[in-house]
Amino acid sequence: MGSVLLPTLRRKREVDAAIRDTLDKVLVLRFGRAADAACLHLDDILAKSSWDISKFTTVALVDMDSEEMQVYVDYFDITLVPATIFFFNAHHMKMDSGIVPVKLSDGEELDGPIFR
Numbered sequence: 315m316g317s318v319l320l321p322t323l324r325r326k327r328e329v330d331a332a333i334r335d336t337l338d339k340v341l342v343l344r345f346g347r348a349a350d351a352a353c354l355h356l357d358d359i360l361a362k363s364s365w366d367i368s369k370f371t372t373v374a375l376v377d378m379d380s381e382e383m384q385v386y387v388d389y390f391d392i393t394l395v396p397a398t399i400f401f402f403n404a405h406h407m408k409m410d411s412g413i414v415p416v417k418l419s420d421g422e423e424l425d426g427p428i429f430r
Contacts, residue, residue, distance in 0.1 A: 319361040322348075322375045326382040332374055333401050340407070342373045345387065346396035353396045 323329050346353035400407040
């Protein structure tokens with residue numbers, strides 16, 4: 315089913331066109347399944363925030379059960395559902411949501427995010 319507010323891409327050529335044609339904005343592709351509860355929850359969050367982020371982001375849903383999408387599932391090594399993949403000007407943006415310890419000036423350690 316997917317979201318009413320967000321476009322759902324079901325063919326490889328649609329994903330290719332979205333990646334190629336989205337310029338000067340971050341493209342957020344949510345790979346998942348319309349019947350999955352976690353995907354529906356993320357879709358709801360993305361749909362509610364899509365207006366607020368529309369000046370700098372384009373969001374689309376990708377139906378990963380489509381046979382044509384398996385090339386992306388394999389290429390991005392998608393094993394967890396939902397998976398969110400980011401692009402900027404047709405370049406894949408890698409993001410590690412892990413944490414790394416950061417030493418503060420007083421010697422205390424604080425866990426911070428990793429950006430690449």
